[in-house]
Amino acid sequence: MPRSGFSGSFRSPKIDVVIDMGNPFLNRTVDGFLKIGAVGACKVAAEETFECLHRGDVSKHKVEHALRKMCKEGAYWGTVAGVYVGMVYGVERVRGRSDWKNAMIGGALSGALISGASNSDRGKVVKDAITAGAVATAVEFINCIT
Known part of the structure; x- marks a missing residue:
């Protein structure tokens, strides 16, 4: 009996934005905030797009609501990520090991x-x-x- 299969690997593209705040702690914290904040904003964008397509209507009010929700959610997710990354970096510095x-x-x-x-x-x-x-x-x- 013939068989077929697929072998290989997939790597997602890596996007790296470097913002130099002059301090490694701040650099990592801001990096975590921006990256995960963008994920939170994209999550809301996908949800709101689905809702608009599902209902079949788009209005200026709905777009403004979606943008406000994206900013709020992105800021929340980014803040949580920034706190976590900052804590891990601080613990690493205090303990002296990674x-x-x-x-x-x-x-x-x-x-x-x-x-x-x-x-x-x-x-x-x-x-x-x-x-x-x-x-x-x-x-x-x-x-x-x-």
Whole structure:
């Protein structure tokens, strides 16, 4: 019985924008803010485009609403990413080594900081810190595998 298959690899194009703020901490934080903020804005753009196509109507009001939502969501995602990247860099500098533990500690610190800024329930802040640390650690391990 004949068989066919596909073998190969796919790499996405890498886009790198370098903004020199004069400080490595600021450089990484701004880089994380811009890259992940753009992802958040693109997510909203895709959702709003789908909604307009699904409903079959586009108006000036809907476009303005979509742009405001893109900016808000992009700023939120970018801020979260900037805090995380800054925390990981700070932990790396304090510990003096670069390993998965930096991601775990940085994730937990940024999860606690962001959660603490948005609610006052200590139990929720601790849960969010543990979750963020676990997710950051998992991502670090997955990056090491590939």
